Amino acid sequence: MNTRWRQFKKLVPAEDFYECYHENKPQLCPICHGKLEVGSYHEGYHGCVETYRQCKGCGYTRQWSYGTTYLEVGKWFINYFYSTPDKEVERIEAEFAREIVKERNRRKTEIRKYYRNRG
Numbered sequence: 001m002n003t004r005w006r007q008f009k010k011l012v013p014a015e016d017f018y019e020c021y022h023e024n025k026p027q028l029c030p031i032c033h034g035k036l037e038v039g040s041y042h043e044g045y046h047g048c049v050e051t052y053r054q055c056k057g058c059g060y061t062r063q064w065s066y067g068t069t070y071l072e073v074g075k076w077f078i079n080y081f082y083s084t085p086d087k088e089v090e091r092i093e094a095e096f097a098r099e100i101v102k103e104r105n106r107r108k109t110e111i112r113k114y115y116r117n118r119g
């Protein structure tokens, strides 16, 4: 583990650790407004090596682990890495934001249908 970490630390810029500072902020799911499960793992003096935000209600997930970012919403999911170019990260994050809106609207429609069917 320590060897793996040392290799990783050489490659990852310090800015990638910023998410660790948000771990104590109360956060709500952007899709269903449920309470997000938020947590992080710390490894000795290395500090934060993993952080996640996850909704048990609808499956929304944003996880960062050893330089890999994992995003999931609905049936859509994607990974990007510390080596992913900025432009590509921007594109992925923009797509993630769009998928959140889509999923939110899809759920709204489903709820409407549910009530319509019940008269």
Ligand SMILES: [Zn+2]
Pocket: 029, 030, 031, 032, 033, 034, 055, 056, 057, 058, 059, 060
């Ligand atoms: Zn949710």
